[in-house]
Amino acid sequence: MKEVHLFSTAPAFPDFFHQRYELGRQPANTKLSSNKTVRRIRVRGGNVKWRALRLDTGNYSWGSEAVTRKTRILDVVYNASNNELVRTQTLVKSAIVQVDAAPFKQWYLQHYGVDIGRKKKAAVKKESTEEGEAPAAAAEEAKKSNHVTRKIEKRQQGRTLDPHIEEQFGGGRLLACISSRPGQCGRADG
DSSP states (O other), rough: OOOOOOOSSSSOOOOOOOOOSSOOOOOOOOEEOOOOOOEEOOOOOOOEEEEEEOEEEEEEEEGGGGGGEEEEEEEEESSSSHHHHHHTTOOTOOOOEEEEEEHHHHHHHHHSSSSSOOHHHHHHHHHHHHHHOOOOOHHHHHOOHHHHHHHHHHHHHOOOOOHHHHHHOOOOOOOOOESSHHHHHHOOOO
């Protein structure tokens, strides 16, 4: 709100012509929904904001691996400011959400050649298939060129994965924090 007393034509007559950008708008309260809805809003200076009302995807970054992937937001699990925002599935900045692990799993497999999040039972089944039928995994290994296998082996040397993250990959869901402001920029990235 501008300082009304500074912009008056005379002290007795304040400037009562309010500008459009001075109005108070309702909060976005961006909800988690598959029906994506984003509104365009004209703000001061003719600039534009994007008000996300409903979202279900976002670009999430895995900082230690320096990789970003677009993934589905599955659930809102924690909000430091208000538990009501968790109950109503509201997407705001700093909310902790569960995202789909599949895009990151796929990248990890391609980059390091390791399929993370595998259950112990899967390893037992793999051993039994090696004894019996021709495994599909061996066919995939044959497709890789010598250069690619050397590159993956080199990457393996510096590879470390936190056990907590590995546990999350096992469940197919990763915890992430929203760092963007969905009501201002129309995205739920983190």
